[in-house]
Amino acid sequence: MSAQSESLTPLSAAILxxxxxxxxxxxxxxxEIEALTDGEMRPHTGSMYLxxxxxxxxxxxxxxxxxxxDARRRYYKLSDEGREAAxxxxxxxxxxxxVASAKxxxxxxxx
Amino acid sequence: xxxxxxxxxxASLGLFPSEFRKSYAGEMKEVFSxxxxxxxxxxxxxxxxxxxxxxxxxxxxxxxxxxxxxRPATIGMVGTIVVAAMITASAAERxxxxxxxxxxxxxxxxxxxxxxxxxxxxxxxxVAATIDHVPLPRNRLIHSGDSxxxxxxxxxxxxxxxxxxxxxxxxxxxxxxxxxxHAVDCTLQ
Numbered sequence: 001m002s003a004q005s006e007s008l009t010p011l012s013a014a015i016l017x018x019x020x021x022x023x024x025x026x027x028x029x030x031x032e033i034e035a036l037t038d039g040e041m042r043p044h045t046g047s048m049y050l051x052x053x054x055x056x057x058x059x060x061x062x063x064x065x066x067x068x069x070d071a072r073r074r075y076y077k078l079s080d081e082g083r084e085a086a087x088x089x090x091x092x093x094x095x096x097x098x099v100a101s102a103k104x105x106x107x108x109x110x111x
Numbered sequence: 112x113x114x115x116x117x118x119x120x121x122a123s124l125g126l127f128p129s130e131f132r133k134s135y136a137g138e139m140k141e142v143f144s145x146x147x148x149x150x151x152x153x154x155x156x157x158x159x160x161x162x163x164x165x166x167x168x169x170x171x172x173x174x175x176x177x178x179x180x181x182r183p184a185t186i187g188m189v190g191t192i193v194v195a196a197m198i199t200a201s202a203a204e205r206x207x208x209x210x211x212x213x214x215x216x217x218x219x220x221x222x223x224x225x226x227x228x229x230x231x232x233x234x235x236x237x238v239a240a241t242i243d244h245v246p247l248p249r250n251r252l253i254h255s256g257d258s259x260x261x262x263x264x265x266x267x268x269x270x271x272x273x274x275x276x277x278x279x280x281x282x283x284x285x286x287x288x289x290x291x292x293h294a295v296d297c298t299l300q
Binding site: 025 | 120131134135138139141142143145146161162165166167168169170172173238248249250
C-alpha cells in the first residue's frame with residue numbers, strides 16, 4: 001500500500017479551506033481560492049460546481065440558511081465533518097511541507 | 112457581447128444531467144457572468160471558451176460516474192467485486208464477509224479475529240466505516256490509490272485494506288485477536 005493521503009482533490013480541499021471562515025457563495029469561493037493561492041489556482045465554474053456537488057453529497061459542506069450580502073445566492077458552509085476533513089488535510093499538507101523542507105526541496109524564499 | 116457569451120455558456124450547461132442543472136445551472140450562469148463582466152471583449156471570449164470547455168469536461172466526468180451507476184455491465188462488474196471479495200476472503204481463511212452491492216455503492220461487512228467492521232464505498236471512495244459497530248469520523252478514512260486505511264483516535268492505522276476496483280477484490284490485513292474488544296484504537300502490528 002502506498003503512502004497515506006486524504007481522498008480530497010486539491011480543488012475540494014481549497015473549497016473547504018475557503019469556507020473555513022464562514023458561509024460563502026460560489027463566486028466568492030472562487031475569488032477566495034484565487035486570493036488564498038496567490039492566483040495559482042483559478043477554478044473554472046464547471047469544475048467548481050462539480051466539486052461543490054460532490055462535497056454536498058459527501059456531507060462535508062451544507063447549504064447555509066443564513067444568507068450573506070447577496071440574499072439571491074445560495075450560500076455554502078462547512079459541516080462539522082467538513083471542518084474535521086479540512087483540519088486533517090491541513091495536517092497532511094503541513095507534514096508533506098515538513099518533509100519537503102527537510103529534503104531541501106523548498107527554496108528559502110518560498111517559506 | 113456579455114449577453115451572447117452568457118447564452119452560449121448557458122447552452123453548454125445542457126451537457127450536464129438534468130438533476131445537476133436544476134440544482135446549479137442558475138448559480139453557474141451568475142458566476143459566469145460575474146467573471147466575464149469586467150473583462151474586455153477578447154479576454155471575455157477566451158474566458159468563455161475555457162469555461163465552456165471546462166463545463167464539457169466536468170459534464171463528462173459527472174455523466175461517466177452516472178453511467179457507471181446505471182449500466183448493466185456495471186452491475187455485472189459490481190457483482191464481480193462481490194464474488195471476488197468473497198473468494199478472496201475465504202482463500203485467506205477468514206470468515207466469509209457479507210457484502211451488499213447496490214448500483215454504485217459497496218457496503219462491505221466482515222470480521223477477523225479482532226472483531227467486526229464495515230466499510231461503505233461510494234464512487235470508488237470510502238465514505239463511512241464502523242469498527243465493532245462504532246461509526247468512525249470520515250476524516251479517519253484515508254484513501255490513496257487502491258489503499259484504504261482507517262485511523263484510530265491517535266492517528267495510528269487500526270485497519271488497512273486494499274480495494275482493487277478493476278480486479279474486483281477487497282483484501283485487508285487481519286487484526287489480531289489481542290485487539291478484540293478495543294479494535295477501535297488497537298494499532299495494526
